[in-house]
Amino acid sequence: MPHRTRRLTGVLAAGALALSTLATLSTLGATTADAASQATAKPAKPKPGKPKPGKPKPGPGWPGQPGRYEKVQLLSFNDFHGNLEPPAGSSGRNTTGYTVADGKPPVATTTDAGGAEYLATTLEQARQGHPNSLTVAAGDLIGASPLLSAAFHDEPAVESLNQLGLDVSAVGNHEFDEGYQELQRMAAGGCLDDGDGANNQDSCPDGTFAGADFDWLAANVTYAGTGQTILPPYAIEQVGKAKIGFIGMTLEETPDIVTASGVAGLEFHDEVQTANALVPVLRRKGVNAIVVLVHQGGTPKNVQLGTDPATGKPYTVAPAYDYTCGKGGSLDPISPILPIAEGLDPAIDMVVSGHTHQPYVCDVADPAGNPRLVTSASSFGRLVTETNLTYDKATRDIVRASVEGSNLQVTRTVPKDPAQTALIARYKELVRPIASKVLGTIGADVTTTPSATGESALGDLIADAQLADDSVVTGGEEPVIAFMNPGGIRTNLVRANQAYDEQVGEVTYSEAFAVQPFNNFLVSMSLTGQQVYDLLAQQVTGANAASRKVLQVSEGFSYRLTPTGAAEGSVTLDGTPIDKAATYRIVTNNFLSDGGDGFPAFKDGTGKYYGGLDIDAFADHLQSVSPYTPGPLDRITQ
Structure with missing residues (x-):
């Protein structure tokens, strides 16, 4: 069953941001040749599991106001890192709770989770009954990947993400591991002349690489001295009658945590100023519903479970995957995502975050004092955040009070997605001589x-x-x-x-x-x-x-x-x-x-x-x- 109508607006070309006056910026100018070519080079084609463009399906409306409101589902994840196969060890488990015995340290109960075959199935199952569904991500989709993807410059990871129906993602710091030009190739497609496996890497082993079907966004990354973004800063997606703008960013500190050569010639800008500057740009295009995808995150506060009788010190443990903030947990006050969430324009309706590999679904007050949802789905495809919201067609905005989210486990008990299984099998055979x-x-x-x-x-x-x-x-x-x-x-x-x-x-x-x-x-x-x-x-x-x-x-x-x-x-x-x-x-x-x-x-x-x-x-x-x-x-x- 198709999970949503095809987007009608598509990706918008990267704009020239007047960053010298970024704090008061409200305009978006001409596109750069590089970013614009990536936004327009490939003809639009239906994504796997999605219908071709057609008549939008209206939502059921609310009682007493039929047809005014549209129900929309957002599915989100982050920090996939090319994990096509189920990740091993603690990276492939979700903590679901703890067993506590008097005088003994708490023992975690866990569920095996993750793997592209199970992630694709979990997403498709979650879309059932939601004709208006979008799938988005918050960066680090590639880089620091297992050999199965890394041996081919992460082309397999992009193919996998295309197959599972990703619509929009922010870039993260690891997208710059092989340089920003390589990131642009990941988005646009094309092959590297890398010597057919020399140095244990082989671009396009089958002869072609089409690039990303999804919109990869980098609103706060510009060519030095130009104010022009290296990839589109935002995308507008339409499902049913709902039109939603997505602003995608990496953390401003990216140059401090990646190789200098990978970001040479680029500037990374403040997340809050960048996003706030784009709000009036989107509004002029008739978009009042805005979601920020940002590769920066928070850390849940540890939970105290009992006391060590020998030392009198408390046992503190990382909270379960669904504890923060829905079951009483909270984010550490020094979490880097908090000042970002607290500073973003109140017109922004929701924040999808990443980077810290932590699970949380929390309300954080915006500058007007109103709660706004901030989410993160751990890492390596172990969780998916499901957010359901209502779109008001009269105001062309999200009804903030309707926004509700929760993290879903990507368990390995669901059927494997056959397309992902085939992709993994193909690359496992191709990588065998190296691996x-x-x-x-x-x-x-x-x-x-x-x-x-x-x-x-x-x-x-x-x-x-x-x-x-x-x-x-x-x-x-x-x-x-x-x-x-x-x-x-x-x-x-x-x-x-x-x-x-x-x-x-x-x-x-x-x-x-x-x-x-x-x-x-x-x-x-x-x-x-x-x-x-x-x-x-x-x-x-x-x-x-x-x-x-x-x-x-x-x-x-x-x-x-x-x-x-x-x-x-x-x-x-x-x-x-x-x-x-x-x-x-x-x-x-x-x-x-x-x-x-x-x-x-x-x-x-x-x-x-x-x-x-x-x-x-x-x-x-x-x-x-x-x-x-x-x-x-x-x-x-x-």
């Missing part, structure tokens, strides 16, 4: 489980791999220290993982890629001893004061960590204290090199030299040290 290559063996699981100081076995292995990589040697100077950010290590190496029928303990390229999925380049540079001390202090101060980020370090380098950084005189290299006046050659990834994760000391490095990909260094090192067994976690002490 199944055995790199070496491990004698025990190599995990990200941190010591008391934040050091992990997998962090040690990756740092050692970076130090051993000869692609970063320049002028005969070899790095002597390697630094790795813990957030860039995405999963564990597990002996029992045998996806390609390899032997227990064998590590395939697929497993290695899952650990480091970002395709970062390694960068060597020179730092003084003082800059090394500064770097170690930045782990626990400045941007990382509230939540420390302990860098993983290579063998031979050690220090004692204190609440303010490395203890004076404790930083040693091969047992010798480093000299603050001396210069040391170090290696890291390009994300850290650009100052990412709150480490500006890397930006001051000199003699920077770009080497190969981090995943290649990791794969090579695994082969050279096989069979590998983790050693003691004694590089960082306290």
Whole structure:
């Protein structure tokens, strides 16, 4: 059964935003050639599961005013990250509650969830009985993806999203992982000349890539100095008689959390000012119903469940998927989404958010003091937010009091969607030669489980791999220290993982890629001893004061960590204290090199030299040290 009538308005070309006066902006000018071409290059074609353009179906109306009101359903999700297959481990489960016994820590009850086959079915089932339905997303649909999608530059993820009937999405920070031009290709289609699988990536293995059928929006991302958006800033969708405008944005801090080269030449603007400036633009087009899709989010406050009898400290746990805010939970007051939601123009009716991978459906007061729904559907396709609302055809606006939302689980008990199953099977066969290559063996699981100081076995292995990589040697100077950010290590190496029928303990390229999925380049540079001390202090101060980020370090380098950084005189290299006046050659990834994760000391490095990909260094090192067994976690002490 078709889930909605075809949109009548379609995507609007990217506008030139007069950002020098953004706070008072209310006009939208000429389009950029790049963004406009992406908005118009592909002829409109019916989306899978949707009828061709035809006569809109009116809603039933409300008693006493027949025909005035239209019922509309919004289905939303976020942070899909190319997870075509069901995600593994905790990334593939929803917490549904806790079992509490006196004197014992709470035990979570969970449901396996996620996977494109089940997401597509859940969406289609939710659309039943809702002729006027739209499906939208809040960014990070691609990037940091499993190898099944990443090996093909995330073209499979876009094809999957087309099939499940996505209408509109904001861009997120990970959409910029391979640069904004690559994001534009994802939207418009076309193939890369990448050497047919060279460097373990292969664009268009079947010869073509059509791009996104949905509207990808980037209202607050412009070419530097022009005010012109790189993709359309908004889209207008029509279902039945309801006409709804969607403004799509990523978080303003995107340049701080992605590789600098991916956003070079771009400017990222304040979310509130950008969205508010577009309200009068949409109104002039007859659109009063407005929804913001923004890739920024909140964090639910932990819940206290009992007390540890030994220490008297409370047991605090992350809330269940449906607890915040419908069952008594609330967002942490420092959540970044709150000042955005509180500052958006009251004319904006709803906010769909993402980025933090958290589940919540909350009312947040707008500047006029009226409650406005703010939602997030966790990540990896584990949840879908269903929002039902009423559209007033007389005022051409959403009846704010009618807006009700809830998060639905994407369980794996529903039937698999056959189109998604076929897509996954096709790419699994195409990726097999890359994925199944055995790199070496491990004698025990190599995990990200941190010591008391934040050091992990997998962090040690990756740092050692970076130090051993000869692609970063320049002028005969070899790095002597390697630094790795813990957030860039995405999963564990597990002996029992045998996806390609390899032997227990064998590590395939697929497993290695899952650990480091970002395709970062390694960068060597020179730092003084003082800059090394500064770097170690930045782990626990400045941007990382509230939540420390302990860098993983290579063998031979050690220090004692204190609440303010490395203890004076404790930083040693091969047992010798480093000299603050001396210069040391170090290696890291390009994300850290650009100052990412709150480490500006890397930006001051000199003699920077770009080497190969981090995943290649990791794969090579695994082969050279096989069979590998983790050693003691004694590089960082306290």
